[in-house]
Amino acid sequence: MTKLSVNVNKIATLRNSRGGNNPDLLKVSKDIERFGGQGITVHPRPDERHIRYQDVRDLKQIVNTEFNIEGYPSDDFCKLVCEVCPTQVTLVPDSPDQLTSNHGWDTKHNVAFLTDITQRFKTAGIRVSIFIDADIEMAEYALKAGADRIELYTEPYASGYTHNRELAIAPFVETANHCKSIGLGINAGHDLSLENLQYFHERIPFTDEVSIGHALICDALYSGLKQTVHAYLECLK
């Protein structure tokens, strides 16, 4: 079964825009779980533009499904993750000034660094996922680094979907099949949406988890959060 983990970064973006606590990130996260969401994902960035470090601590107290913290493994990030001890940490190679995530790790070049970080989190009992492009060699080196799972960076799939979905999905199917053959779990995320999610799931039904934020929150502006979470869950049946 593929789990839907909702990324609530954009709830924090809206909240921070006025300086108060509306929308209430904790209430929204609890409601997402009540509507059937199977996980909550956050990406605390160094500038705390949306998710703040204190949000991560507060969410840990209320999340009853899977809690996934994504980010670049800086000293501060690693300290926060080990303090909070989520279900999963997803290592992302973002620099502090990036608008959003736009590539996976070069796991071959960074295998020593990733191995050390992965070991630290696994010792703390935290599942480790490494964010990669759809590339068999990158998956192989993620496994060498000790990762439990990889997360496929799906923006190239999403951007190619409308033009030629068979072509767009091909590298993801190839990489996912290889991961399955070497016992590496498979997550996926970035720019997944109601337009492209069902086909992704049809082609890679053994995906463990999709983490979706931007498109889902945008859809909820029109359809409401409950109906939108249900619509995304329908794509994963």
Ligand SMILES: CC(=O)[C@@H](O)[C@H](O)COP(=O)(O)O
């Ligand atoms: C790793 C990933 O794809 C998501 O965490 C994405 O980076 C969301 O970050 P923003 O919400 O800051 O765009």
Ligand SMILES: NCC(=O)COP(=O)(O)O
């Ligand atoms: N790992 C992907 C994620 O958490 C959300 O990405 P997006 O749906 O906001 O593009």
